Amino acid sequence: MLEDVLGPLLGRDPAELGEQLPVGSPEHCVRLLARYSAAGAGRMILWPVRDPVDQLELFVREVRPSLG
Secondary structure, three states: OHHHHHHHHHOOOHHHHHHHOOOOOHHHHHHHHHHHHHOOOOOOOOOOOOOHHHHHHHHHHHHHHHHO
8 A cells, every 4th residue: 555555646655654654554553643642643634545434444443442
């Protein structure tokens, strides 16, 4: 996703995006979103790239419970 879609779409290095975007395993997403929360972020806007309903259901099931 980062190399094939988001990197080219945003004109950014996929490795850099991987450090900034919650794209990947649930563990990666939880760690990244927890860092954003600790830095003061009060809201996060999710942008499902493919299969939006499936991605949002996966987020609610696999990521959200770990965010407190």
